[in-house]
Amino acid sequence: MFNKNILSVTLGLVLLLPASASAGDLLSLDKGAAKTINVKRNIDTVFVADTQIADYKVIANGKLVIYGIGRGATSIIAYDRAGNEIYNAEVVVNKSLRLLKQTLIARYPDEDIKLTNIGEQVVIDGVVSSEEIKNKVYRHVGEMLKKSKQRNTFELTNANGESGDALDYTATYVFEDIINNLKVLTTDQINVKLTVAEVSSSFLTELGVSYAETNGKSIGGAGQFVNKILDFTAEDIVAVISASGNDSIGQVLAEPNLSVISGESASFLVGGEIPITVRDNDGISVTYKEYGVKLSMVAKVTDSENIRLSLLPEVSSIDKTNGVNSGLISVPSLRTRKAQTTVQLKDGQSFVLAGLLTSEEQESLAKIPYLGDIPILGALFSKTNTERRKTELIIVATVNLVDPVKETDIKLPKFKRTSDLERLLKLDLSNVDDEELENTIKAGGFN
Incomplete structure (x- = not known):
């Protein structure tokens, strides 16, 4: 009997506890939007901390509508007739994103894009079809909300650490208080197959190549890109160099395969580093400078599956003849050929960058032993030969979209x-x- 009385008292206390539907809720509303709240008991009194931010209307027993008036945060508490708390929420009213959402739906009808306000921040969620659309949506939201932004671009750097011109087509933006959580179904990846070759000046002439004119159509001066030279494609030129087996005609310096995500950069170096001594107030320090075959690149897929590619090729070699001697220290110089350019191609297309010339002179002396050493008359028994060797740097590249x-x-x-x-x-x-x-x-x- 005693146990039954304890059980009855316990059940009675439980029934007397307030029925809180969702105490301590966080309710986020856009300005001008409303939301219906259902509670288990009839509502008698509702308290609103700041009616300039949010207000309410009881439309039925246990049914409360809360709507946003101005941006900010306030508290709303509902009580039943007995004075028990049955609903408690922190209401945050944000700037309305309704117009922005409608604009995104109209511009990107096939994409899954969601916008959420969190205080002053806007979160972009969903799944889009490409990295390009992801960046466009992010920029559109940031500019529509007039958020402050920072613009970033890629700059290709050569072996000296010097940066070239900013690549405008790689520009990305970072907007304050905009969080981009969009996911991409498939990320574009680009494979660039490169061949860097050094050939004699007579090599392209023997193939019938003229920079000034090709098939009667001008293609510009040296250093210009061409997709096809007469009946030779870019890959055919490399095949001829490889098949010749003669280094005096040409030699392939490097054949890298570089793959990058669209909009990213890649680089490679085939060579080494030479120590350079620098004297300052603290004494002598040593820095290292890269030499050899170096290439930096940025690739990006644009509309219609065109690929925009920026290249900064550089070929350098040690030149001891023009070095600097300072006491016990001898510092060689570098002979360098480099260029920077941007080209747009379609998937699978190739191009050639050529016209980077260099010239070397070599002198040799041949003479008859003893007779060639006779003063004055020795010139009759000796021969001086000067050979000038001109070489040209050719860079062949093929771009492909890959998986x-x-x-x-x-x-x-x-x-x-x-x-x-x-x-x-x-x-x-x-x-x-x-x-x-x-x-x-x-x-x-x-x-």
Whole structure:
């Protein structure tokens, strides 16, 4: 009997507790927007801390409508007839984003874009189809809300650490109080296959190439880009250099494959660093300067799947003849050829950058032993030969939009045993796997 009385008292106390529907809620509203709140008990009294920010209207038993009036934060508390608290919320009224949302829907009808106010900040959520649309939406929201912004651009840097001109097409913006949480379904990736070659000045002449005129159409002076030179494509020129096997005609200096996300940069260096001594008030310090084949690039996919590519190629070599001697220290100089340019291509197209010339003179003396050393008369038995060698730097690039290769599709190199008969008869028994491997390598590891 005693236990039954305790149970009855406990149940009675539970029933007397206030039925709070959602105590301590955070309610976010746009200015001019309203929201219906349902509570379990009939509403008798509602307290609003600041009616200039938000107000209410009871439309039925247990049903309360709260609407935003001005930007700011306030508290709303509802009580039942017994004075028990049945609803308590912190109401935050933000600037209305209704017009901005409608503009985004009209401009990007196929994209999933959501806007949320959090105090002074605006959060952009959702999923869009490309990185370009993500950046456009972010910039559109920031400019419509008139938020302060910072503009950032890429600048290609050479071996000396010197920056070139800012690349306007790579400009990105950072807006204050705008949080961009948009996700991209597929990220554009660009593969750039580059070949840097040095050829003799007679090489392109022997191929029938003229910079001043090609097929009767002017293509500009040296250093200009061309997609096709007569009947030779960019890849054909590299094939001829590789097939010649003669370094006096030309040699390939580097053949890198660089892959970047659209709008990002990449660089490579084939060479080394030379120490440079610098004397100052604190003594002598040593810095290092890069030399060799260096290239910095920025690639970005624009509208209609065009690829805009900026290149800063630089080829340098150590030149001891023009070095500086200071006591016990000898500092060599660098002979450098470099250029910077921007070009727009379609997926799979190639181009050639040429016309970066250099000239070297070599003197040699041939003489008959003893007779050539006779004063005055020795000139009759000796011969001086001066050879001038002109070389030209050619850079060939091919751009492709690529997708990463799945792990299961990667073909690794493997050994293949061949019989004496196959080697004797030079039989080609390559299988399909070898062809797929070769194609994958040519594509820079991408499909």
